[in-house]
C-alpha cells in the first residue's frame with residue numbers, strides 16, 4: 503500500500519508568508535544588544551496559520567496514543583487521561599503564576615500542593631511526601647540519597663550494597679549505580695516471589711537496603727512481603743518501594759503500613775497524568791518516620807498558624823536533615839500536580855479503590871482468556887498485569903512478531919522482553935478504563951495471531967502491514983537517533 507505523506511512545514515515554507523500579526527509596540531523602544539550577540543540568520547519556516555495547524559495535525563496522527571485505542575503497555579499504566587484534568591490545569595490562576603512570586607500571592611497553588619502531600623500520605627501510609635522529583639527514576643534517586651544520608655548520619659558507613667530482585671525495572675539498578683553503590687541481584691522463586699533463602703543469604707551489615715516493586719513486574723503480589731521486609735530491617739537495611747505498580751493497591755493496601763520506609767509515586771501512571779510524549783512526568787516520594795527528616799527541601803507547610811480571623815499562611819519549609827533540592831522550583835506543578843490532584847479529587851477514596859479493583863479484574867480476565875493459547879510461566883492470580891511468552895514450540899515466531907502484528911489491528915503492543923526473567927516476554931496491563939468488549943476483541947485477536955503463527959508465520963514476520971512506516975531496523979534506530987521528521991538536504995554533511 504502506498505502512503506502519501508503531506509509535505510512538511512519546512513518544505514512548504516514560502517518567503518514572506520506569515521501566521522502572526524505583531525501588535526504595535528507599547529513599551530519604549532531600546533537599542534538592540536551588541537552585534538556579536540545577534541544572529542544574522544534564523545532559518546525558521548515561513549507559513550500561514552492553516553499550514554502550521556495541518557502540519558501538527560498530521561504529525562499527531564502518525565502517533566498511536568491512548569485516545570486512539572487500547573494501549574496495554576505493561577508497567578507503564580497507560581490509563582485514559584480524563585479531559586477534566588486539562589480544564590483544571592489550564593485555569594488562569596494555575597497557568598499564569600510564577601514560582602518566584604511572593605507566597606502571599608500564590609496561596610491557592612500552595613494549598614493544592616499541601617493537600618496533595620497530605621493525600622499521598624493518606625493513600626500510601628507514609629509520614630511525609632516530597633512533590634519535587636520529575637519522574638519515577640528521579641524519585642528513586644532521591645529515595646536512595648535519603649537512605650544513604652540516614653545510614654551516614656548514624657556513622658553506619660560500611661553499607662554499600664543494594665538488594666534488587668531480578669524482576670526489577672532497569673531504573674532501579676541505574677539509580678543505585680549513580681550513587682556508586684553495588685547492586686546485588688536477588689532471584690525470584692517459582693511463584694514469582696522474592697526467593698527468601700537467597701535474600702537471607704545476602705542480608706548483612708553492608709546492606710543499604712532493598713528496592714522492591716510490589717506487585718512486581720510479573721504482576722505478582724509477593725506472598726511473603728512481611729518476611730521480606732523483616733529480613734531487610736533485621737540486618738539494618740531500609741526498604742525502598744518502587745511505586746510504579748500502585749494502581750493495583752489503591753485503597754486496599756498501604757505500602758507504609760506494610761513496613762516500607764520510602765516509595766516513589768508515578769503520578770503519570772497511577773494518577774492519570776499523560777505520559778509517553780504526552781507530558782511531563784511527576785515522581786513524588788513518600789517516606790516513613792525514619793526518613794522524614796531527610797526529605798528534599800523545600801516542602802510546602804503552614805508557616806503562620808491560623809488565628810481567629812486570619813486563615814493559615816502556606817509557605818516553604820526545610821526538613822532538619824534535608825538532602826537538599828532535587829529539582830528547580832517545586833516539581834511539575836501545572837502539568838503534573840494539578841492534573842493528578844483533579845483525578846484524586848474526582849474519585850475520592852471509594853473511587854480510588856474501584857480503580858485498583860477494576861485494574862486487577864481486567865488483567866485477570868485477559869489472563870484467563872489467553873491462558874490456554876499462550877504459556878504463562880508464573881500462572882497464578884495476578885494483580886494489574888501479567889506476563890506471557892510470545893513463542894510457540896516449533897515456530898520461528900518471536901514476541902516482537904506478535905507485537906508488530908497487533909498493530910495491524912489498531913492495538914498498541916504490550917511491553918516486549920521485560921521483565922528479563924521471562925523468555926520472549928509479553929507484559930500486558932489493560933488498566934481499569936477498558937471495557938469488556940475491548941478486552942474480548944484484544945483476546946480474540948491474540949488467539950487469531952497464535953493460529954497465524956502456525957499457519958502463516960510470514961504474516962507476522964512482515965508486520966506491521968498497514969502503518970505509515972513498516973518494520974524498523976531497531977538497532978539502527980537506537981544507534982543513529984533522528985529526532986526530527988524533516989532533515990535538511992545537507993544532513994549527511996552536518997553530521
Ligand SMILES: *Cc1c(COP(=O)(O)O)cnc(C)c1O
Pocket residue numbers: 577578637638639640671673674715719744746747768783784785
Ligand atoms: C515506569 C517505571 C519506573 C520508572 O519511572 P519513570 O517515571 O518512567 O522514571 C520504575 N519502575 C517501574 C516498575 C516502572 O514501571
